Amino acid sequence: MEIINNKSILNFINNMTIPFVVSTLSGEVLYANDEAFNLFQVSREKLKEINTKDFYLNIEDRKRVIEQINKEGFLKNFKIKLRKYNGDNFDALMSASKYIGADGEEGLILTITDISEIVEKDKKLALFGKVIFNTPHFVLITDEDFNLYYKNKALSEFCAKDYFKFDELPFFDNPEELKIKIKEVLDREKYVAETVKFIKDGKKYTFAYVVFKVEYNDEYYFVFIFKDITYQITLEEELSKRGKVEVVERVLKIFSHKINDALTGMQSYITLAENETANEKIKTYLDKVYDNIDDISSMMDRMVLFIKVKEISQEMFLLDDAIREFFEEYRDILGETIELKLDLNCDCSVNLNKDIFKNIIFSMVMNSIEALESVNRKNKTIIIKTYTIQENNKDFAAIEIYDNGKGIKQEYIEKIFEPFFTTKHDKHGIGLDLAMVYGYITNNDGTILVESKENEYTKFTIKLPIRVTEKSNEEETNSADKTTKIFILDDEEVITFTVGEFLKSNGYDVVVANSLADAKKVLEELDTPFDLIISDIILNDGKGYEFVNDYIQRFGFCKIIYISGCSDIEENHLPGSEHIFIKKPFKLPELLKKVEELLES
Structure with missing residues (x-):
């Protein structure tokens, strides 16, 4: 087949900004401009080895192209997947029409636009x-x-x-x-x-x-x-x-x-x-x-x-154990240039909110890290030391947080516990500020002092009353209540969490589940029965009383409080030999009263 021999036309085609290919109907490439070679990433030397069939990702697409051209005489903006000479695929728009050479043989003229980026x-x-x-x-x-x-x-x-x-x-x-x-x-x-x-x-x-x-x-x-x-x-x-x-x-x-x-x-x-x-x-x-x-x-x-921390729940915990837990949770914040030493010698309990206490330690350690980052010192050290001390015939647990950082200017020492006072005007705090720490410690009958020498060291000393765990007669009488185990089943996490935390703060042991499937897993692994079950009636994956029926088959008896946002519940048809129904929303003290009444019955 004779290809285009007009030099002006060839010059125009070769300078087109889109790939242009002339081939026989069988696919033999007769001519391609520079853009085509660039698109398919093939050299001119490989021209005679190429068949346009090799550029189709799916040979059926080529058949459709030929059918469309035979039917209409042309093809316009046909979206297709093609393949480069190196095997990479790309999205393209193809336009084509028949070409009749000077010798009367038919061929194809193709223009191809790479639309990969658009796709x-x-x-x-x-x-x-x-x-x-x-x-x-x-x-x-x-x-x-x-x-x-x-x-x-x-x-x-x-x-x-x-x-x-x-x-x-x-x-x-x-x-x-x-x-x-x-x-x-x-x-x-x-x-x-x-x-x-x-x-x-x-x-x-x-x-x-x-x-x-x-x-x-x-x-x-x-x-x-x-x-x-x-x-x-x-x-x-x-x-x-x-x-x-x-x-x-x-x-x-x-x-x-x-x-x-x-x-x-x-x-x-x-x-x-x-x-x-x-x-x-x-x-x-x-x-x-x-x-x-x-x-x-x-x-x-x-x-x-910035939630107020003054009135939140307290618990007895071993002070040294809480500091060890903090160290395990946050050891990665120190990096490789700062050494944290623990010298823990206080085998005693304090009565605080444990999470807030650990946050206080976190804040003090972060202050020390920032003080150490700004000094050029070979051995950068933070020491947390605990011991017991007696003052005014009272026993206290003392915690010292020491660092050999830049220290605090004497003019700031008296202001450091004032609300909103800060020397970090260019940084955002990520812990409790010292005013909040001071307020929480003093509200719990403790003290906090600071000692510092500029460019040498800073030492904070916190003293907290030691709490001795002695059971009174009344506590011994209620010891059974404090080990009472309650199971809560509700598909709303906010319900299981808040009710669970409230019951825990009143001395109960609590297990929760947020779906019928999870509840059944708890039942499979359960060795001893619960003293009480609190269950929502309608769950996302079933009914709460389905779990109660399985539980009764396993243990034979249960006391249960059903809860639901629906008001048309037929209580008499609910399983459980001793049960009551409470409609949502309810107040936690009212729920606690029902729990106590049912447990005592």
């Missing part, structure tokens, strides 16, 4: 869009004038109708003021974090939300992420009325944990999406989303940190 970008955007669309949190995106641009599935289902204007959304009482505030704050901060209360369809809601700004294609968009915290807030308010600040703190920790779980899921999907693309611009956008997620996570941690 990768579309795939990435589709995956990221699917993540946002299906996340259980409400996601709303507006342009910089607050015109609605996007809302995900969860938000659409909650609204139950299409809102076309930001001002029509049910969340905000004064949208105009909010718009001004958001723009002002985001000009200097990375995000806005707020809570909002509103009424929709006669029901009261409380939402936490964050807003951050994203730039895309030289345009700015506002991204809103909403979390429904109505249940947590309602429970928090109820428990606060009863003075149970300890439980409120734990509820907030659960809320923070759930938010961080969701953010972890989003980070994981972003990582998957980054692995699916080589487009650096898209990776840059995803990295910006990553940064915003980290900021939100840090915000949640700070919310948990």
Whole structure:
């Protein structure tokens, strides 16, 4: 077959910016321009060895190309998978038509456009869009004038109708003021974090939300992420009325944990999406989303940190054991240049909140690490020493935290325990500040002192009353109650956690499960029966009384408190020889009273 012999045409074809190929109908390559050689990564020397069939990933695709050309006489923008000479695959758009040579033989003229980057970008955007669309949190995106641009599935289902204007959304009482505030704050901060209360369809809601700004294609968009915290807030308010600040703190920790779980899921999907693309611009956008997620996570941690600690629960624990636990949990924070020495000589108990005590030690050690990082010293050392001491005929446990760091200026010594006083103007604290430490220690009949010499050392000394565990007659009488074992089954973790912690603080041993399947596993491994069961009736994977029936078959008898948010429960039909029913929501003291009554019956 005679190929093109017109020099002007050949010159034009060879300088085309897209690959151009001329072949016979059987696939023999007669001519290809430089762009084609570059695309398929083949040298001109290999020209005679090449057949265009080799470039098709699927030979059936070639058959469809030929059929379409025979039928229509041409092919336009046919999306296809092709293969380079080195075996790499790529996405392409192919256009083709028949070519009749001077000798009358038919051939094919092909133009090919590599669209791999476009396909990768579309795939990435589709995956990221699917993540946002299906996340259980409400996601709303507006342009910089607050015109609605996007809302995900969860938000659409909650609204139950299409809102076309930001001002029509049910969340905000004064949208105009909010718009001004958001723009002002985001000009200097990375995000806005707020809570909002509103009424929709006669029901009261409380939402936490964050807003951050994203730039895309030289345009700015506002991204809103909403979390429904109505249940947590309602429970928090109820428990606060009863003075149970300890439980409120734990509820907030659960809320923070759930938010961080969701953010972890989003980070994981972003990582998957980054692995699916080589487009650096898209990776840059995803990295910006990553940064915003980290900021939100840090915000949640700070919310948990600043809960009041004055009235939360206490427990007896061995002081030296708690310090050893701290060292095992946080040994990695020291790095290789700082040595931590433990000199523990206090085999005694104190009565504090153990988690807060460990956080106090953590904060003091972090202060020491920061003091050591700023000095050029070969041997950087932190020493934690404990011993017993008697003052005014009272026994105390003493904890010394010593470091040979930069020390504290004498002018700061008297101010160091004042609220909001800090010498770290360029850093963010990650533990309890010294004013909070001072308040907690003194509120528990202890003392804290500081001794320091600038550029040489700092030593904090904490003294706490030693508690002797002696059982009174009344305690011995109630010792059976304090070893009473209670099993809690509910698919809401916030219920099992808060009820469990409340019962533990009242002396009971507690085991929990959050599904029927988990409860049955507990039963399989159970050697001795529970003294009492607290079970939700309707679970995500079954009914609570199914577990009760299995339990009765195993042990023959049980006392049980059924709980449910449904009011139309037929109590007489529930299994269990001794049982009562409590409707959700309930107050923890009321539940405790029912527990005591049922155990005593």
